[in-house]
Amino acid sequence: VQLQASGGGLVQAGGSLRLSCAASGRTFRSYAVGWFRQAPGKEREFVTGISWSGDITSYANSVKGRFTISRDNAKNTVYLQMNSLRPEDTAVYYCAADSQNKRRPSDYRSYDYWGQGTLVTVSS
Secondary structure (H helix, E strand, C coil): CCEEEECCEEEECCCCEEEEEEECCHHHHHCEEEEEEECCCCCCEEEEEECCCCCCEEECCCCCCCEEEEEEHHHCEEEEEECCCCHHHCEEEEEEEECCCCCCCCCHHHCCEECCCEEEEEEC
């Protein structure tokens, strides 16, 4: 499985972006998916995760109520809608896939496949 994250860019505080994580391989639709981010000089942190069926989602407290994860298995794509962006959301965002559905979405060790990352910059 190969993951391609896209949709990053420069946005003003309060603005919105939608990230996409497109995957090759039909098995992707049976994998849980997570988004992580890493800001300069900081450790990678969990943002959000979604089950293979899309019916279970989880969010970091810092993004709850502002970000929404969703997936379209027919298109092999997972989306991250980011609203009310803040300067502290600035980071490289990575999507990742968990082929075994370990049900530990916030643990980066759960994920077998990682995308290359897309940079989100929020200006104040």
